[in-house]
Amino acid sequence: MDTKTLQDAAAAVVAPVPYCWLVTQSGARPMGRILTGEDWAVQFVADLRSDKVAEIQQSSAVQLIFQDAAQDAFVALAGTARLDKVVWKDAYEAYFPTERDRANATFVAVEVSLMRLWIRGVTPEPFGLHPTVLERDRADLWHLSP
Numbered sequence: 001m002d003t004k005t006l007q008d009a010a011a012a013v014v015a016p017v018p019y020c021w022l023v024t025q026s027g028a029r030p031m032g033r034i035l036t037g038e039d040w041a042v043q044f045v046a047d048l049r050s051d052k053v054a055e056i057q058q059s060s061a062v063q064l065i066f067q068d069a070a071q072d073a074f075v076a077l078a079g080t081a082r083l084d085k086v087v088w089k090d091a092y093e094a095y096f097p098t099e100r101d102r103a104n105a106t107f108v109a110v111e112v113s114l115m116r117l118w119i120r121g122v123t124p125e126p127f128g129l130h131p132t133v134l135e136r137d138r139a140d141l142w143h144l145s146p
Contacts, residue, residue, distance in 0.1 A: 001144075003134055005122075006117060007115075007134065009117070019033070022108075023063040024052060024055040039111075045086060045096075046106055046108045047106075056081045056083070060081045064078075076117075077110070077115055080111050081110045083109075085106070085107065086105045114136070116132075117131055117133075
């Protein structure tokens with residue numbers, strides 16, 4: 001199977017899922033996310049005062065876990081997180097209602113460098129025994145990992 005087909009299958013799993021698990025060194029928490037572009041950059045709006053931001057500042061290595069149980073599809077993305085300035089949208093006011101809250105809003109941008117895929121009908125059988133792994137190299141090209 002070629003890497004483009006696998007990336008397309010992973011995108012088809014990730015796109016409709018509104019929440020995923022953000023995994024840092026100390027644990028996992030559900031997050032709403034914004035998938036941006038075809039370069040596998042995923043963003044979250046977060047509070048600079050939160051534990052998750054403090055953990056990311058200590059170690060930028062994170063994982064994102066997506067699940068579509070109805071399709072027997074699971075995608076785990078790993079990469080490096082960084083904090084970015086928020087381009088404000090009114091939808092964020094539900095999470096940052098006051099001026100002080102908005103002043104502490106930040107994007108957590110995750111640049112994905114590794115994918116672990118379990119997608120029934122796409123990844124090899126026996127399903128669920130081993131993930132299909134894609135890694136991004138220094139030239140930003142994706143390769144199957146043995």
